Amino acid sequence: MIDVQSQYDHRNINIDKVGVKNIRYPITVMDRKNGVQHTVASINMYVNLPRKFKGTHMSRFIEILNEFYGHLDIREFSKILEAMQERLNAQSAHLEISFPYFIEKASPVTGTSGLMEYLCRVSGSLSHQDGYDLVVEVNVPITTVCPCSREISDHGAHNQRGMARLAVRFKKFMWIEDLVRIVEEAASCEVYSLLKRPDEKYVTEKGYENPKFVEDVVRDVAYELKQNSNITWFQVDVENFESIHNHSAYAFIERYRT
Numbered sequence: 142m143i144d145v146q147s148q149y150d151h152r153n154i155n156i157d158k159v160g161v162k163n164i165r166y167p168i169t170v171m172d173r174k175n176g177v178q179h180t181v182a183s184i185n186m187y188v189n190l191p192r193k194f195k196g197t198h199m200s201r202f203i204e205i206l207n208e209f210y211g212h213l214d215i216r217e218f219s220k221i222l223e224a225m226q227e228r229l230n231a232q233s234a235h236l237e238i239s240f241p242y243f244i245e246k247a248s249p250v251t252g253t254s255g256l257m258e259y260l261c262r263v264s265g266s267l268s269h270q271d272g273y274d275l276v277v278e279v280n281v282p283i284t285t286v287c288p289c290s291r292e293i294s295d296h297g298a299h300n301q302r303g304m305a306r307l308a309v310r311f312k313k314f315m316w317i318e319d320l321v322r323i324v325e326e327a328a329s330c331e332v333y334s335l336l337k338r339p340d341e342k343y344v345t346e347k348g349y350e351n352p353k354f355v356e357d358v359v360r361d362v363a364y365e366l367k368q369n370s371n372i373t374w375f376q377v378d379v380e381n382f383e384s385i386h387n388h389s390a391y392a393f394i395e396r397y398r399t
């Protein structure tokens with residue numbers, strides 16, 4: 142059978158990333174409370190393609206994934222990337238895994254338990270030139286109360302749900318739970334999946350006592366991360382879905398440990 146992918150391409154252009162995108166696949170994630178958590182990921186897998194080849198071999202990505210079925214977790218990341226590099230004769234390989242992660246959380250007063258969903262993403266690269274790189278990202282819903290609104294209003298203050306995204310590079314393994322906590326502690330109040338009335342009173346008052354701009358939240362997260370010598374790089378951003386404006390408020394910080 143003719144192998145079209147391996148034919149010569151005359152345009153003389155290297156491709157940075159080529160592969161498969163949005164593969165839904167079962168994975169396991171390390172769960173601090175329960176050992177492991179089973180979830181379903183959306184996976185992207187790419188390699189570089191040298192100028193001389195017409196196409197990459199798409200089926201090999203899925204074959205590699207299937208070989209890791211049942212033990213596809215963050216500890217296997219470098220092995221999957223090595224397999225991609227080797228089987229596709231590539232200089233660089235990229236693996237991106239996005240998944241919902243669930244943490245059981247008790248409401249603040251009545252202690253009623255609920256499952257909070259956090260969208261997470263682990264992205265890894267392996268290249269002959271730059272070696273191995275891994276980034277872990279969490280997306281954490283938060284509540285913020287506007288400090289300005291609270292100051293200038295005779296009654297109340299506008300408050301809203303925001304989405305904070307924290308991405309880190311680190312030296313030693315970090316729990317997703319710890320990254321989520323850092324963000325939640327920087328909010329006016331954290332978000333829960335289940336609140337009874339006494340809890341609702343508590344979160345309303347806590348947010349009011351702790352007003353934050355988007356700038357305050359990203360700065361508080363950055364301040365905390367700068368104390369942590371395990372973290373070598375981070376990005377944090379917050380988007381507030383403003384309740385009094387028809388647009389979002391947004392702030393972003395990126396830092397490398399020098």
Ligand SMILES: Nc1nc2c(ncn2[C@@H]2O[C@H](COP(=O)(O)OP(=O)(O)OP(=O)(O)O)[C@@H](O)[C@H]2O)c(=O)[nH]1
Nearest residue numbers: 143144145146147159195196197198199200201202
């Ligand atoms: N490279 C490439 N392949 C595509 C694309 N769209 C579909 N395919 C198909 O992906 C299929 C798998 O390709 P390969 O992995 O090279 O299949 P194969 O030759 O049987 O596998 P190997 O023997 O391992 O190379 C082929 O049938 C391609 O036609 C595309 O945009 N690019």
